[in-house]
Amino acid sequence: MNNPVDILLSLVLLSCLFSFGSSRLPGLIKVLAFQGVVVSIVPLFVDPHMTGGGILFTMVTLTIRGIVIPLCIYLAIKKVAIHREVEPIIGYHASMLAGLLLIVGATFVSHHFDVPASRAGVLLLPTAITVLVSGMFLLMARRNAIAMVLGYIMMENGIYLVGTTFSAHARHIVEFGILLDVLAGVMIMAIILQNIRRTFDDVDTALLRTLKE
Amino acid sequence: MLELVFLVPFFAGIVAFFLPRNLGRPLLVIIGAIHLLLSVLIWVYRPNSMFPEYFGVSPEGLLSLLVISLLFFLISIYTTGYLKASNIKSEHIFTGSMLLFLSTMTLVTLSDHIMVMWIAIEATTLASAPLIYTHRTAASLEATWKYVLICSVGIAMALLGSVLITVSMDVGKVDGPVSFSALTAVAKSLDPMWLKAGFVFILVGYGTKMGLAPMHTWLPDAHSEAPSPASALLSGVLLNCAYLGIFKTNNIMVAAGLDDFSGTILMVFGLISILAAATFILKQTEYKRMLAYSSIENMGIIAFGTGVGGLAAYGAIICLIHHSLIKSSLFLTSGNILLGYGSRLIKGTGNLVNCMPRTFVAFFAGFAGISGFPPFGIFIGELFIIVGTFRAGHYVGVGIFILSLCVIFAGFANQMLKISFDDTDATIQLTESAGMVWPQYTLLLTSLLLCFWVPDTLYRTIIHAVTSIGGGF
Numbered sequence: 298m299n300n301p302v303d304i305l306l307s308l309v310l311l312s313c314l315f316s317f318g319s320s321r322l323p324g325l326i327k328v329l330a331f332q333g334v335v336v337s338i339v340p341l342f343v344d345p346h347m348t349g350g351g352i353l354f355t356m357v358t359l360t361i362r363g364i365v366i367p368l369c370i371y372l373a374i375k376k377v378a379i380h381r382e383v384e385p386i387i388g389y390h391a392s393m394l395a396g397l398l399l400i401v402g403a404t405f406v407s408h409h410f411d412v413p414a415s416r417a418g419v420l421l422l423p424t425a426i427t428v429l430v431s432g433m434f435l436l437m438a439r440r441n442a443i444a445m446v447l448g449y450i451m452m453e454n455g456i457y458l459v460g461t462t463f464s465a466h467a468r469h470i471v472e473f474g475i476l477l478d479v480l481a482g483v484m485i486m487a488i489i490l491q492n493i494r495r496t497f498d499d500v501d502t503a504l505l506r507t508l509k510e
Numbered sequence: 511m512l513e514l515v516f517l518v519p520f521f522a523g524i525v526a527f528f529l530p531r532n533l534g535r536p537l538l539v540i541i542g543a544i545h546l547l548l549s550v551l552i553w554v555y556r557p558n559s560m561f562p563e564y565f566g567v568s569p570e571g572l573l574s575l576l577v578i579s580l581l582f583f584l585i586s587i588y589t590t591g592y593l594k595a596s597n598i599k600s601e602h603i604f605t606g607s608m609l610l611f612l613s614t615m616t617l618v619t620l621s622d623h624i625m626v627m628w629i630a631i632e633a634t635t636l637a638s639a640p641l642i643y644t645h646r647t648a649a650s651l652e653a654t655w656k657y658v659l660i661c662s663v664g665i666a667m668a669l670l671g672s673v674l675i676t677v678s679m680d681v682g683k684v685d686g687p688v689s690f691s692a693l694t695a696v697a698k699s700l701d702p703m704w705l706k707a708g709f710v711f712i713l714v715g716y717g718t719k720m721g722l723a724p725m726h727t728w729l730p731d732a733h734s735e736a737p738s739p740a741s742a743l744l745s746g747v748l749l750n751c752a753y754l755g756i757f758k759t760n761n762i763m764v765a766a767g768l769d770d771f772s773g774t775i776l777m778v779f780g781l782i783s784i785l786a787a788a789t790f791i792l793k794q795t796e797y798k799r800m801l802a803y804s805s806i807e808n809m810g811i812i813a814f815g816t817g818v819g820g821l822a823a824y825g826a827i828i829c830l831i832h833h834s835l836i837k838s839s840l841f842l843t844s845g846n847i848l849l850g851y852g853s854r855l856i857k858g859t860g861n862l863v864n865c866m867p868r869t870f871v872a873f874f875a876g877f878a879g880i881s882g883f884p885p886f887g888i889f890i891g892e893l894f895i896i897v898g899t900f901r902a903g904h905y906v907g908v909g910i911f912i913l914s915l916c917v918i919f920a921g922f923a924n925q926m927l928k929i930s931f932d933d934t935d936a937t938i939q940l941t942e943s944a945g946m947v948w949p950q951y952t953l954l955l956t957s958l959l960l961c962f963w964v965p966d967t968l969y970r971t972i973i974h975a976v977t978s979i980g981g982g983f
Contacts, residue, residue, distance in 0.1 A: 410703070411681065411701075411703070429670070433663070436663065445659065449659075449662060449663065449666070452663070452666055456666060456670045456673065459670060459673055459674075459677075460669075463677045463680070
C-alpha cells in the first residue's frame with residue numbers, strides 16, 4: 298500500500314461509497330468534484346515520464362472535472378431551486394451494501410484480466426470497474442435528473458481511468474474524446490434540465506414516465 | 511475533395527441558424543442537391559482523403575453515403591411542403607440541425623479512424639436532439655431527455671470499447687494507426703481477449719444507437735415525437751450509421767478469426783430485437799410508434815444476417831439499403847397522415863383510401879415493401895438471410911426468425927387495414943401537393959427498380975463490402 302497510485306485509488310473507491318450514501322445533491326456534487334480531481338491526477342503517478350502535453354491534458358481534465366462541471370451544476374441547482382433530495386429508487390443502506398459487494402466483485406473479476414499497466418498499482422482495474430459500474434448504478438437507482446447526470450459523469454471518470462492508465466496508445470485521443478463527450482453531454486443535459494423545470498416545475502424524472510408501453 | 515462532402519452541409523447548417531425562416535427551406539434542397547452530386551462524384555472517382563489516417567472510402571461507407579444523399583435530397587423536397595403545412599415555431603433551428611445532422615452522418619460514413627467514428631456518432635446525437643424537441647411539448651421533451659441520456663450512456667460504452675481495442679494493441683505489441691483498415695490488416699496479432707471485450711462494449715454502445723433490443727427504449731419515443739422528416743432521417747439513415755460502426759468492428763473480429771464469437775453475439779442481439787418488435791407491434795395504438803418498432807425489427811434482421819455471415823450477410827446489406835428507402839418513405843407518409851387527421855393514434859385515422867388516395871398508395875406500397883412482399887427488396891434480403899441461416903445450420907435461430915416475422919406481419923397488417931379502410935368521421939386538413947407524395951413514390955420506385963436491375967458498380971461494391979466479413983455467394 299506504499300504505492301501512491303494505490304492510495305489515490307483507494308480514495309476513489311471511498312468516494313464511490315460516499316456517493317452511494319449521499320442523500321442531498323450538494324453533498325453528491327462535492328463527492329463527485331473530489332473524485333474528479335483524484336481520478337484526473339492518477340495518470341501523473343502511473344507514468345513518471347510524462348511529456349509536457351500529457352501533463353497539460355491532465356491539468357485541463359482536472360480543471361474541467363474537478364472544478365468547472367461541479368461548479369456549474371452547483372450553481373444550476375442554486376438558481377433553479379430544485380429538490381435537493383436525490384430521490385433514491387434503491388435506499389441508501391442497500392446502495393452502500395451494493396457498493397461494497399461491487400468492490401469485492403470487481404476485485405474478483407480483475408484477477409482474470411491481463412492488464413498491461415498492472416505493475417502501476419494493484420487497485421487499478423478493480424477501481425476502474427467499480428467507478429464505471431457505480432456510475433451506472435447511480436444512473437439507474439436515483440430519480441433526480443441531476444443525480445443521474447452526476448452518475449453519468451462518474452461513469453466517464455471510470456472510462457478515463459481505463460483510457461489513461463491501461464493504454465499508452467493514443468492516450469491523448471482518448472482524453473480529447475472524453476472531454477468533448479463530458480462537455481457536450483453536460484451542456485445539452487443542462488439545457489434540457491432547464492426545460493424540464495420550466496415544463497414540469499421539477500426535475501423528478503418520475504414525471505417523465507408518460508411515454509411507455 | 512473527400513472532406514467537402516461533410517464540410518459543405520456543416521457550414522450551411524451553421525449559416526442556417528442565422529437565416530430568416532423563409533430562406534431555410536430552399537437552402538435544405540440546394541444543399542441536398544450539392545451533397546448528392548458530391549456523393550456521386552465520390553462514388554465514381556473514389557478520391558483520397560487529405561488525412562488518410564482519419565478518413566477513407568470503404569465500400570460499406572460508400573453504400574451508406576449514397577443512401578444518405580439520396581434520402582436527404584428527397585426528404586428536403588418533402589420538408590419544404592411539410593414546413594408549409596405544419597406550424598413549427600423555430601424553423602431556423604430545425605433546418606440548421608437537419609443540415610448539421612447530415613454533416614455528422616456523412617462524417618460517420620467516411621471515417622476510418624476508430625475515434626473519428628466515435629466522435630462522429632456522438633455528434634449525430636448532439637445534432638439530432640434539437641430535431642426531436644422541435645415541437646416543444648412535454649412529450650417531445652421527455653423523448654429528447656430519454657434519447658440524449660440513453661444514447662450518451664451508449665456512446666460512453668462505445669468509447670470504452672474503443673479504448674479496450676487500443677489496449678488489445680498494447681498487449682499484442684502492435685504499433686500503428688488506430689484505424690479500422692489498419693487494425694483489420696493486423697487483426698491476427700491483436701490480443702484476442704481484450705479485442706473480444708472491446709467488441710462487446712462497442713456492440714452494446716453503437717447497438718444502443720442502432721436500436722437493438724434491449725437498448726432500444728429511446729427509439730419509439732424519439733421517432734414518434736420528432737417531426738416526420740426528422741423521423742425519416744433518424745430511421746432511414748442514423749440507424750445505418752450506427753450499424754456501420756458495428757460492421758467495421760465486426761470486420762476486425764472476422765479478420766482476427768473471432769467470427770464465431772462476434773457472430774453469435776450479433777445473432778442473439780438480432781433475435782432479441784426481432785422478438786421485442788414482435789411483442790410490442792401487436793398492441794400498438796400509434797402508427798408512428800408502430801413504424802419505429804418495425805425499424806427495430808429490421809435492425810434486428812440486419813444484425814442477425816451479419817452475424818450468420820455468408821449468403822445471409824449479403825442479404826443483410828440488401829435489407830439495409832431497402833429498409834432505408836422504404837422506411838423513410840413510410841415515415842414521410844406518416845407525416846401526411848398526421849397533418850391530415852391531426853392525430854397520432856390509429857383510432858383517430860381511418861378510410862385513408864378515400865380521404866387521401868395519393869398518400870394511401872405510398873403508405874400501402876411502403877407497407878407491402880417493409881413486410882417483405884415479393885417485388886420489393888426486403889423480400890429478397892430476408893430470403894437470402896433465411897437460406898443463409900439454413901446453410902449455416904442455425905435451425906433454432908431461423909425458426910424464431912421466421913415465426914417472429916409472421917407475427918410482425920400479422921400485427922402490422924391488422925393496424926394497416928384499420929388505418930386504410932376503417933370508417934372515420936375525421937375531416938382532412940391537408941391537400942396532397944405533389945411535393946408531399948412524389949418523394950415517397952421516388953423512394954419506393956428506387957427500391958423496386960433495385961430489385962430488378964442492380965447496376966454493376968453497385969453490385970460489385972456490395973460484394974466487396976460483404977466479402978470482408980466472409981459473405982457473398
